[in-house]
Amino acid sequence: MGRRRRQRGRPVSGVFLLNKPSGMSSNDALQRVKYLMFADKAGHTGSLDPLATGVLPICLGEATKFSHFLLDSDKGYRATFRFGIQTETGDSDGDIVAQQSAAKLTKKMVEKAIEPFRGDIMQVPSMYSALKHNGEPLYKLARQGITVEREARPCTIFQYDFLDFRSGEIAEADVFVHCTKGTYIRTLAEDLGEALGVGAHVSMLHRTQAGPFFEEDTTSLAELEQLREGKRGEDMDYLLKPTEAAVDDLPGFDLSEDVAFYFKKGQPVICPQAYRDGEEGDIVRIFLEDGPFLGVAEILDDGMVAPRRLIVER
Structure with missing residues (x-):
């Protein structure tokens, strides 16, 4: 009879609200939180791109059974769209594929171009999304230079607020978007850039809300690491929302x-x-x-x- 494998971590359950830092994948952030909380089981509720920051609920223990409810929930984002530059990925992490002057753009032009993207819309997912084609994530195919046909998918933009505009050869607009699951902010940027005839990509993306959770309730990774220093995982349990918070709505x-x-x-x-x-x-x-x-x-x-x-x- 084989030796029973010793389980790493403790059986702790709850939802940790991470303010994910930029430059880190959602999975890397998940593994770091799991280690610092000394949890035996963890799962996130819908990934954020490495570029993105903000609300990333991480379910521990029994809460992982309810993570898909958060995956299906509405989201809120603050973003900066940069006009005049198109990138391979639709964000500033990708290589530039086209560039032209955006000096002609005005605040009024951008505000008007946003109007058709409010409400119920159809959106073609980016090739750099995590959607799967024949079991393979699209972004992995894209990195191999493979492009596949993607069907437009319905989504709802409840709120699409124009916050600020900075004109120039490379113009920028700050926006706030409240939307249903499966909405791609990079695609909103690309479609808006196409509508204005100058191209665009996302240069900053911050998730402000994921379902019932908001950024004011989050803890950064740096804060968690500092709080954890010299303490046990149990000492951090006060940071957890109860398991049922994942389905609070x-x-x-x-x-x-x-x-x-x-x-x-x-x-x-x-x-x-x-x-x-x-x-x-x-x-x-x-x-x-x-x-x-x-x-x-x-x-x-x-x-x-x-x-x-x-x-x-x-």
């Missing part, structure tokens, strides 16, 4: 201890309040009455709620 309902017993075993149970106040197919949070978060469930057509993700007590 879902309705919540309580179960009595007797009913919760069966729910925790994975069985559908009766929850009259959820059936009365929700609709069939809704995903809801379930709590023990006057107790902890148990997981999420789907409301069925017969008045029952069926477990979909359960918390495992460790």
Whole structure:
């Protein structure tokens, strides 16, 4: 019988809100937080490009079961679009592929060009996105010089605010975007540059919001490293949001201890309040009455709620 592999890290659960630094991949940031928190399991909730900074929720332990809810949530970004330069990747990390004067642009021209990109739009994903083609991320194909056909995808731009404009041969505009999942800010920049006839790319990108989480609640990697110095991972647990925070925007309902017993075993149970106040197919949070978060469930057509993700007590 083989020797059992010793698990690294402790079974800690919760959501750490990282203010990701520029120049670091989301996975590298994740691994650093996992190490500093001495956690046995971690996962992020949708990657940010190395160029980008800002809100990167990192789920630890049982919270990883709910990370896809944050992946599907709305996002907010502050960005700077640089006009007159097109790059291979659509951001300032890529090689320049075309350049022309943007001196003709005015604030009014840019504001007017933004208007058609508000609301429900169709967007063709960048070849440098993490979307997969036949199981291979597009950015890996792009680095091999391979371009594949991509279908336009729907997304919604709830808010697209023009913040500032700096004219010149290379002009710049600062914007704020609140959008649905799957919206590519670099594509917004490229499409706006094309509409204005001068090309554009993203030179700065900062995520201000990911679902229910905002930048004012984040901790930087430098701050975490400083706080961790000479301490244990347990001493940093006060920085964690509770596991249920990952699904904080879902309705919540309580179960009595007797009913919760069966729910925790994975069985559908009766929850009259959820059936009365929700609709069939809704995903809801379930709590023990006057107790902890148990997981999420789907409301069925017969008045029952069926477990979909359960918390495992460790």
